[in-house]
Amino acid sequence: MTSGDIHKPLLDSLSTAIILVDRDLRLRHMNPSAEALLAISCERTLNEPFTQFFYESVETPKQLTLAAREANHYTKRHAEWQLLTGGQITVDYTVTPFGEDSGLVIEVQPIDRLLRISREEMLTSSQETTRNLVRGMAHEIKNPLGGIRGAAQLLARELPDSDLQEYTGVIIDEADRLRNLVDRMLGPNQLPQLQSLNIHEVLERVSTIIKAESSGTVAIQRDYDPSIPDLEADKEQLIQALLNIARNAMQAMMEHRTEHPHLRLKTRVQRRHTIGRRHHPLVCRVDIEDNGPGIPDDIIKNIFYPMISGRADGTGLGLTISQHLIHQHQGLIECHSEPGKTRFSLYLPMEPQHAEV
Template identity: 85%
Template structure:
């Protein structure tokens, strides 16, 4: 009886993905966890080179063969595997010789979910810290602004000639402009007024606004899942959150003169989805995808912070406000961008929860 047959019942009971290969990297056995991870069947691919099921780098086969030949073991962290079916996963894996029996044991731990949770927690924490900082700065700015405006009004009353009122008018107007800017940085200051609604009502309202603003110059494509149930949310806040993102996409397409500009609105249901460390049985995902030039790499990681914008005319506040509005619904917005496609994904839990400002 060979090693694979001897340990097959034990290996098949493990939740860790286990792959057994011979000294030429041909598949001898993989347990059900490995089959699910790589999306291949052990029975159908037995004897095939393991390197045809995933691609990491050109050096990977050499490293595996060297480990088998020299009976060495090694571990790799955060390895990016391109799967046969076209998907991509991030894994930690350990390669261990079988001992006297030629071949290797490859233990694989997918870490995509852990990385995503860590990234979401860091984003949420950073945004909360930024929001508290902005709140503090806003109060420090608005208080003297009120004094400046009041003093300018009193001065205007005491000036002997109307020719000098132009200057006090400038002071008052600029003070009002700065106050409005601070108010926009703070964003909405009320709890969501939840009501039962269909998410497609929100998207259609936004599509109508964008169609009018763009004079029909941008093609709007819908890819809706009609089976998505109604959810409890603040309709106006969701419209504002989605509109800020779609309007940014429209303006980027117009500013760069993209030929055949288009924006896709996509809705899907995701089951058993985790946002931060909160597990949700059902999450509604809204994707807003444009075919523009993409967001610069040095900006995309900080795109949700105040005053960060990839557009010359952008204020850097729209996405910050959108993230805050979705966060009040216990959701999250993610951004993935490359030349030719920018995708904003909004995740909204289907179950109603209490929110805090």
Template identity: 75%
Template sequence: MTSQDIHKPLLDSLSTAIILLDSHLQLCHMNPAAEALLSISCDRCRGEAITHFFHESSDTPGELLHAARQVHHYTKRHAEWQLLNGEQITVDYTVTPFADNEGLVIEILPIDRLLRISREEMLTSSQETTRVLIRGMAHEIKNPLGGIRGAAQLLARELPDQDLAEYTSIIIDEADRLRNLVDRMLGPNQLPEVANLNVHEVLERVATMIRAESDGRVRIARDYDPSIPDIRGDKEQLIQALLNIARNAMQAMDEHQTPNPTLTFRTRVRRQYTIGRRHHPLVVHMEVIDNGPGIPEAMVKQIFYPMISGRAEGTGLGLTISQHLIHQHNGLIECHSEPGETRFSLYLPMDPPSTTT
């Protein structure tokens, strides 16, 4: 019995992903944590070269593993691994040779979740600061607007020449326009009216409105998980959040005359998912995907801020409102974009939301 066989029961009890390789870099054993991480079965893949199961994007396959034999151990941080199923993960890993030179031990720590939580916290904090600033500025703007409008109305009554009323009408109309803009910047101020809802009914309502607004030019594709149960939330607010995203995609495809413009609605269930610092056993993952021109990389990180828009006719408020509505449901919106595919991902906890203002 080799030293590897002796240690297998202990390795199987660990929550850390561990892989054992022989001297030819072929798979001898991986514990359940490693099987779950790499989405492969040890029993079916034993004896295969480990480089068959993942490829490190910045490295010639197997180069670091061969190099690890020459030293006591090797550690690499923030390595990007491309898995056999096409998924990409970010890991820290350590390669250590066995003392008897029989093979290698690879210890893997996935850090995607930690990086995502850190990124979300920084983004949420920045956006919350911006939201507070915008609200403060909006209230300061609304106060003098009321005075300007009132003064213009009084002035219109005292004018000796009615032909001059055109100018006071312009003042009143522009004051009203600015007030409406400020109200939109402030966003919805009502708390969600929570009830049981079916996320597919929400998406179908959005699909119907997009089909009507585009006169059927935009094709709607569906990729639903019918097993998703009802969740708790405000149906009208979720429709508005998703409609803002889908409408932006439709308008971007129209402006760039995208051939065969298509919107894809996708639903899945994600298990053991963390939003902010709160862990959820189950979340609903909804995606709105379009095949339009994409969002410039420099703008992707800013699109949820007010007054930021990639379209000439855009107001820059739709996505801000969507984010606010999803935030009130303790959810999360993410955006990934490249030419030919823009993907908005919405995550909503299946446990009842505690309303957030």
């Protein structure tokens, strides 16, 4: 594609991934942005069939060939590309006929980051909405509960038969139980007490508790990055947030009698990471991964809401509290699950911060 040589300096300067192919879909040029996106070298793959470097569907080569033969123009949104490296990217791409030999220009825009930001914003917003709802509901519930409890206490004093006090005792105990449930739904009501700490100290404490509670039946696999610097956080709150997740995983594996149950604890540093719309130069990522049964599809999108649980005897409050505690540290928890592999990823900013309510 000799005529394309004139445009190569311009194409190479673009941040958009640009790929040029001939009518047989053989690679003629790829700018540096496309090389970085697909993790391949243009020089080494020149004249190779472009469709061998990614997989979208069995129809994709047919659509590209038809576009080249009939000079068709089309755009695809939210396409999932499986790369040779084993990674997967979500892209928008546009196919445009180009040149006298019916070649194609393929413009590719990765949208994974935009989708993640949108998903995190929605999660943060929904958590805040849920918390405000719970606060309002707690006020409406606790006020009459206090009246019921007080009336039951007065009634118990006036009853002539002490045996009847058993019934007023039930009223008082149930009122207390409901009040405690509401308090648990609200989560901790104090701001984090920030101090410099090593995230691995927190993980080792969680590991010790899980090992004791499972009587050693759940193996702990560690994949730590020892170079991670200390971060400012509330140690007890982080232990609680991580323990809620790890304990859920342990209980799910034991209830389903998972063969060779294990928890994998992994730490890494991510640079220039965005949480919601807030950019952080350095973020600590903690992954808690198990080989249990996975989270049912019908509840996975709602697992951070109160009273949502995949276990018959679960309260559905542990993950809600964990998300709230991490949110107070300006962080976020994400979840990806399939049968045999569930991973919770916690993102904690590492720069000095102010605790959030």
